[in-house]
Amino acid sequence: MKLGRLNHIGVATPSIADSIAFYRDVMGATKIHTPFDLEEQGVKVCFVDTPGADGAMNGTQIELIEPLGENSTLAGFLAKNPLGGQHHLCFEVPDIAEARSEFEALGKRILGPTRIGAHGTPIFFVHPKDMGGMLTEIMETPREGAHWSN
Ligand SMILES: CC[C@@H](C(=O)O)C(=O)SCCNC(=O)CCNC(=O)[C@H](O)C(C)(C)COP(=O)(O)OP(=O)(O)OC[C@H]1O[C@@H](n2cnc3c(N)ncnc32)[C@H](O)[C@@H]1OP(=O)(O)O
Numbered sequence: 001m002k003l004g005r006l007n008h009i010g011v012a013t014p015s016i017a018d019s020i021a022f023y024r025d026v027m028g029a030t031k032i033h034t035p036f037d038l039e040e041q042g043v044k045v046c047f048v049d050t051p052g053a054d055g056a057m058n059g060t061q062i063e064l065i066e067p068l069g070e071n072s073t074l075a076g077f078l079a080k081n082p083l084g085g086q087h088h089l090c091f092e093v094p095d096i097a098e099a100r101s102e103f104e105a106l107g108k109r110i111l112g113p114t115r116i117g118a119h120g121t122p123i124f125f126v127h128p129k130d131m132g133g134m135l136t137e138i139m140e141t142p143r144e145g146a147h148w149s150n
Pocket residue numbers: 010038041043045063065073074075076077080086087088090111116117118119123125127128129133134135137
């Protein structure tokens with residue numbers, strides 16, 4: 001696998017509203033997107049943009065995620081980390097099917113099917129115990145004009 005762009009850092013939080021206030025008032029974030037529910041993933045999501053090397057707001061995003069419902073995949077994480085915290089890293093790849101095959105060939109445990117993530121592109125997760133303790137999301141790079149569905 002060729003390491004791609006770090007698209008986002010997933011940050012679990014018990015309260016997106018509180019985290020938005022933190023990133024705005026303490027960290028000085030200037031571009032915070034409107035939160036939305038992603039029911040298929042059992043999370044409420046809010047993206048916070050950061051600047052890239054050129055100063056434009058095209059850097060790695062912070063992905064704030066709050067549990068949506070009791071059966072959310074975040075329930076266990078927040079039970080162990082009540083304040084929330086760093087939950088996953090998401091790297092882009094040019095071809096999601098190829099990346100999945102490569103992880104499978106290495107014996108890495110893929111968590112569930114490839115599905116459409118918060119950016120509207122296909123994603124899958126790799127188990128933290130096979131990734132040096134880091135839950136890892138792999139995401140196909142968004143392409144203009146491309147449209148994916150589950
Ligand atoms: C917003 C949409 C989307 C996007 O497009 O960006 C998202 O990012 S959605 C994000 C939420 N979705 C997911 O996390 C899906 C994948 N996750 C899972 O399948 C599970 O959460 C899990 C990783 C398999 C954990 O499942 P869980 O039922 O919580 O199991 P345990 O609590 O028993 O954990 C097992 C083991 O793994 C450790 N763990 C759990 N979560 C993490 C983590 N985020 N980072 C590192 N380690 C983690 C946990 O501590 C347990 O370890 P031990 O106690 O040593 O056994």
